[in-house]
Amino acid sequence: MTEELVLQPDPVTDADRQRVLAAISLASEAVAPFYPMLAFVHHNPLHGLEHLPFDEAIRKGRELTGGNGYLSNEEYRGLLADGRIDKGDLRIAIRRFAPGFDGHGEVAAGGRRIDPLDVLEIHLAFGIDPVDPEAFRELVRRKGVLRESGTASALWPAVLDALDLTGTLPPGLLEPGGADGEEGVERQARIVEAAGTGAVQAAAATAGLGLLAEDLGCIGEGMTAGEWIGRLAGVDIVGSINREMIKWCSAFLDQGVATWEAPGREKGFYNAWRDLAACDVSGRFLGIRGFRGLVKRLPAQPEDALIESMRALGVRDKKWIETLERHLAQLPGWAGFVKWRSESHDYLWQRRYPIELVDYLAVRMFYARRLVEACCRDAWGVEGDLRALAAYFRRHPAEYLARRRTADANVPPDASPHQPAHRRVPASDGAWDRFGRIVHLCDETSRRDPWSPLGRDAWRLFRLAQFLALSPYEVRAMSVRDARALLSILESLPPDAHGPIWLEAHEAKYRGELLSRLAANRGADPGASSRSRTRPPTQSIYCIDVRTEGLRRHLEAVGDHETFGFAGFFGVPIGFRGFGRREDTALCPVLIKPKSVVIEFPRAGEERKGERALRGLAWDGVVHGVVQRLERHFAASYALVDLLGGFFGLSLVGRTFFPVASRRLASRVHHVVVPPAPTALTVSKHGRMRAENLVAALDPPARAARLERLGTQGFTGEEQALYIETGLRTMGLTGPFARLVLVCGHGSESTNNPYKAALDCGACGGNPGGPNARTFATIANMHSIRVRLRERGIDIPEDTRFVAAQHNTTTDEIVILDEYDCPETHREDLLRLRRDLAEAGARQAQERCRRLPGSPKNPTPAAALRHAERRSADLAQVRPEWALSGNAAFVVAHRSLTLGLDLGGRVFLHSYDWERDAKGTVLEIIMTAPLIVGEWINMEHYFSTVDNKVYGADSKVVHNVVGGFGVMLGSGGDLQTGLPRQSVMAGPSRYHDPFRLLAVIEAPTGRIEEIIRRHHILQHLFDNRWVNLVSLDPRAGTFHRYLPGFAWERLPGDPLCARPEGIRK
């Protein structure tokens, strides 16, 4: 036994348990937490890798999950051909990523000097890649690529001369094909004969042993033991483990959807699984002998079981993190959900049925260990573990070489006819040993193949010379050294390194266009003059969401309205308990926890209506519950068809052919059953006396618990003033105030859409933001708060009234909330605003119709509204709206910078007035919270676009809701974690442009830099290039782009007209 594989039978200590828990936590950074779909939270699938540079994280992600982090080179070439990537930008990007060639390393060709940047540009644009000997033979003999034209036929000999390859030419190079068959037969006979010689046996054994030692050292890091053994034996061990985990996880994690619940879940996942698996017979079908006994003998602690399994699999302690990382990445969706659950102790289902990552991994590793043992036994007759298998391969090194190359699908073409027919042939047969020797012999022969240098070197130089328009004379005049220098320029940038360059060039065009438009807009209306110091008729505050950009623009065009953008929770992080609900919903970004619970209750004088509504809700719940149970009951479901089939059929016809009318009817019926009751919110904390009065009648223990619960409800006066002050200051709204200030949250409305929450407000944790708007408006209207605000320098006039509203982003309808609170004196203002909002909503719907596939092309505003409503009610609609798709930039600036600009619904707009923030504290809040959420949203869209199968959720058409918290494709597989294909693609073409978020901040560069220096998270985002940052100096009007290491690159005022001017540190 060598040191590569050390099995450690040591007993598990307390220190080991602590270490393994830490290792699990660190390993789980490779998978993003998956939030249940009812509160869809946009996230970066590589969030845990943000401490790495963007490109490095992408490589790591690819290694773990196989996901691509960039479009393919061919797709980028298509964008270049379409003009969506600019050639000039591509050259700048090459210079940035291959700085060694900037002005250096010119190559002489005859009288010409070839710029390496030209070579690299051609390489990116056309892909000057080597061709393997077989493929090259095919190109030359069958396709005749070297006989195409007179120039080509003259150029090829010149290329061979330049590379000094003329003397090594294979016979009949330029002749049409025909000799291959004969050559092949002769070659095969020679191979079989030579493979039996002692020299080849010894050489194959050496090669096999070298490979074995290398692979044993990688177990745990580059691959798991299950992956290794499974690939060698041609058995899908990882697939078997995944199927078992999906089976057990979906049963355990079910949230009330399953008719028959898994028993014992309250004991936690590991213990519940141990109890159930001990009675499970499926272990036998997996080939695990004595399965039930093995389960029963598992330790009581999951940590112990996990450590024992890893040690039995030969994983050294220092490779725990890498091993666990790979195991988690084999089902990133399920593992991500378990990760989220294990971090959400307040979550109802977690409280009831706890699950931790250590439980999940202990079970997973048990299957890995036992399936590996079963595979060793079945495939090689080796009883025992990895150690025994390693010993076996040391005795059969040629077999190892053969199996390994077969697993890699890297068998030389000449050897493939000799490949054993079945991977599970008995070792005694010797077929794999023989095949290993043949593989090795073919490798050696291939190295001496005269076609190799032709396909690798001459073909590349030939193509390059054509693109550079080099004449045969100029090529022939090159020295071998110069010719090789050209090739090494190509090799300096292999195809898998092109992604970052393409991405940079792709982003540059949008950045240039956006910045030049901002510059022009700023020039047309130099900031200060438009910064209103007079009282506007109305002001309204919207979420920064890209969808409100259009609504704000249209509203401002319709009438004299001033608008502001702020994160849609409006700075009040609340847990919200809707009227008649039992559970609280967190309405704030997931970066924070709700600071207090706000409860909705019937308004004073409306208690009777409230009681009726509660009774209606109770009946509604009972009827739904009964129907649902009957639907799922194995016998009653048949009777239900007879009883209610007609009704359901009618409903289905209505919903299919008359979706809007059908939904309106359903809504009316619902209102009859549950009559709407006017409500208000408890935004203030109860005073001590009042709280004690409320609990006076309770028993002492219940009294204490109730008092504690009351303590979590509402905010103190000081908190209320702080939240309103922070909100107003952050968006730069500190006066003058209009008579009417609208606070407008947003939500969505769609039918039969598991991704409904993805359309709601991200700043409210994937929920509608109406309650936050109501809370903000209620507090801001309180006299006592205005007194406190006045003391702090924010003077809100007595006649200013805050009103809450909610924008339905699917239908573009804006509903005024708590209208009862609006005094008569403000009715006129509200009426005018409501009329303008309706007009702005219609225009917004009209604009969106132009972007939505399947919409009327040039509808009137009214027709656009009707279409939007129909879309939202259509149960077969896979794309009710584009939501945040298309997002590209995040502008933190005064509205005057963007006023009047049509930004196409692609830009987050955060209001910020740098002049009112001398210390930068407001900017610090924006950069450390809303900007981070913007980055999550952007990265979710980016990765779902570049690799929808791995990082996205694939097509909605085959989605299947599982457990009430996620979707799978069809009947099995991993939980789909990203966005569905229909959310980012319009048919075969991309709707969302995969750009990294471009943050444009209107503030002095020094102020921005100071903030970055204070926060590691910002250094990670900007230095590692997860977000592109540009500052707009408000005084000079200049743009500077942030570069890693606190450097700023000056961009010209009109970035389209000139190139970067310089870098300063």
Add this chain to the structure above:
Amino acid sequence: MSDASLIPMKMVEIIMSGEDLHLVEKLLVKAGASGFTIVPNVSGRGHHGSHEGHLLFNDMHTLDMLFSIVPEDLVEPILAGLGALFERHSGMVFVSDVWVTRQRYFKQYANHAL
């Protein structure tokens, strides 16, 4: 410290990122610590520069402090877990001698249950 009613114990003080707070709590409970105190959003200066704790709407990227009083035999396993964490993440651990009057408050949990 000569008072016989004082019992020697160890105090473990940990300063870590808000993102790691949950894990650190879990490690301490699993190790058998009977309790701990958290000081959220601390500020200060260290080898990564200064941290001012200005974050208002972000609980994940704060610096938090946690301290726990434990019997001496728990220190080694606790440090094993924290050591693994801080090999990759930034954070600090201090262990110091303390004396307590009511030992029963700092007894180890029997079942390491969360």
